[in-house]
Amino acid sequence: xxxxxxxxxxxxxxxxxxxxxxxxxxxxxxxxxxxxxxxxxxxxxxxxxxxxxxxxxxxxxxxxxxxxxxxxxxxxxxxxxxxxxxxxxxxxxxxxxxxxxxxxxxxxxxxxxxxxxxxxxxxxxxxxxxxxxxxxxxxxxxxxxxxxxxxxxxxxxxxxxxxxxxxxxxxxxxxxxxxxxxxxxxxxxxxxxxxxxxxxxxxxxxxxxxxxxxxxxxxxxxxxxxxxxxxxxxxxxxxxxx
Amino acid sequence: xxxxxxxxxxxxxxxxxxxxxxxxxxxxxxxxxxxxxxxxxxxxxxxxxxxxxxxxxxxxxxxxxxxxxxxxxxxxxxxxxx
Amino acid sequence: xxxxxxxxxxxxxxxxxxxxxxxxxxxxxxxxxxxxxxxxxxxxxxxxxxxxxxxxxxxxxxxxxxxxxxxxxxxxxxxxxxxxxxxxxxxxxxxxxxxxxxxxxxxxxxxxxxxxxxxxxxxxx
Numbered sequence: 309x310x311x312x313x314x315x316x317x318x319x320x321x322x323x324x325x326x327x328x329x330x331x332x333x334x335x336x337x338x339x340x341x342x343x344x345x346x347x348x349x350x351x352x353x354x355x356x357x358x359x360x361x362x363x364x365x366x367x368x369x370x371x372x373x374x375x376x377x378x379x380x381x382x383x384x385x386x387x388x389x390x391x392x393x394x395x396x397x398x399x400x401x402x403x404x405x406x407x408x409x410x411x412x413x414x415x416x417x418x419x420x421x422x423x424x425x426x427x428x429x430x431x432x433x434x435x436x437x438x439x440x441x442x443x444x445x446x447x448x449x450x451x452x453x454x455x456x457x458x459x460x461x462x463x464x465x466x467x468x469x470x471x472x473x474x475x476x477x478x479x480x481x482x483x484x485x486x487x488x489x490x491x492x493x494x495x496x497x498x499x500x501x502x503x504x505x506x507x508x509x510x511x512x513x514x515x516x517x518x519x520x521x522x523x524x525x526x527x528x529x530x531x532x533x534x535x536x537x538x539x540x541x542x543x544x545x546x547x548x549x550x
Numbered sequence: 551x552x553x554x555x556x557x558x559x560x561x562x563x564x565x566x567x568x569x570x571x572x573x574x575x576x577x578x579x580x581x582x583x584x585x586x587x588x589x590x591x592x593x594x595x596x597x598x599x600x601x602x603x604x605x606x607x608x609x610x611x612x613x614x615x616x617x618x619x620x621x622x623x624x625x626x627x628x629x630x631x632x
Numbered sequence: 633x634x635x636x637x638x639x640x641x642x643x644x645x646x647x648x649x650x651x652x653x654x655x656x657x658x659x660x661x662x663x664x665x666x667x668x669x670x671x672x673x674x675x676x677x678x679x680x681x682x683x684x685x686x687x688x689x690x691x692x693x694x695x696x697x698x699x700x701x702x703x704x705x706x707x708x709x710x711x712x713x714x715x716x717x718x719x720x721x722x723x724x725x726x727x728x729x730x731x732x733x734x735x736x737x738x739x740x741x742x743x744x745x746x747x748x749x750x751x752x753x754x755x756x757x
Contacts, residue, residue: 362701618673
């Protein structure tokens with residue numbers, strides 16, 4: 309076992325190149341004074357009391373930078389469409405029935421499903437009070453469906469309901485943005501009542517929880533579709549090739 | 551004290567990432583990559599970013615690993631000879 | 633000795649060196665690995681390094697998370713919420729993009745039976 313086979317010359321050169329790049333980038337970054345980043349965040353923190361949301365990150369995501377979130381949700385939708393397009397093109401179906409997993413896994417997954425979905429919904433609707441929100445809660449709901457699919461691969465998600473929920477929430481989000489334009493003269497204006505005294509209550513903050521619930525529905529359905537395609541791909545390969 | 555915790559967590563994350571890159575077994579590589587997400591959760595929590603820590607805990611250690619593990623069953627397990 | 637480690641400047645130095653080391657580990661992986669899945673793993677390691685860098689540089693000793701509750705009534709002395717909001721959405725998008733890349737890899741393997749990126753030359757002639 310000679311050294312040249314274990315660590316070829318190309319790898320040594322590439323690792324030296326990476327280290328040199330690392331040293332130069334670190335050298336440049338050491339010059340940066342961290343005080344120069346503090347402008348926008350300080351302004352948003354000062355204005356944040358007016359939005360009546362206890363979590364400043366949530367109000368930045370859904371209110372101050374709400375139009376950015378529309379774009380990010382669109383990127384998510386396009387990536388999910390790409391996954392569905394790629395994996396459904398050659399996905400085979402065969403008449404053999406996929407074997408069920410053991411009884412313990414089946415019953416346990418059905419018991420845990422409601423608890424995990426409840427936790428996801430809790431994370432979504434408390435997004436403006438505590439850490440959490442639509443993005444995290446939607447992914448938590450998708451993990452519940454992952455567990456269900458692993459236990460029982462014969463299960464099918466109703467794509468009609470998922471498509472309906474996904475597109476309706478997206479359309480409602482755009483509608484909220486436009487209603488804000490007409491009522492408050494800015495895009496995504498906070499047109500629902502949001503008194504500052506109610507900060508910390510469950511119903512507070514005007515449109516902020518509404519927008520995060522819509523984002524939660526959208527992210528949850530998209531991630532569930534990704535998980536479903538990957539699990540189905542896996543089981544069809546195992547069963548149809550056998 | 552907080553600086554020492556950050557330093558050692560960073561060292562652990564870097565070690566796990568090196569293991570994930572240099573490992574010959576794909577499954578082992580994916581499981582070590584989960585360690586990078588786990589260390590990131592600890593660091594985000596120390597950096598006072600609980601929202602990001604929650605997201606990384608769900609995605610970096612949960613769904614991302616599941617998607618990788620479901621995906622590598624379709625491609626061959628052996629590392630190709632370079 | 634321990635006071636030196638509680639300094640914001642020292643913590644920022646640790647974060648810069650550590651996250652950039654992680655970034656270039658991922659860079660090295662992309663440059664040297666041949667397996668498609670290993671390239672995606674390297675890609676995700678680079679992504680994690682950027683997240684740590686962005687969040688870490690806005691942390692200063694003594695600041696708290698940007699959430700008010702019963703004991704903390706005003707938004708003062710808190711870390712910057714903007715990078716946290718940006719990274720929060722980027723992590724979710726990163727998972728979707730990773731799934732997209734893996735699905736491309738799966739289709740490529742189904743069609744050709746290979747996952748070696750150095751032998752991908754179907755479009756050559």
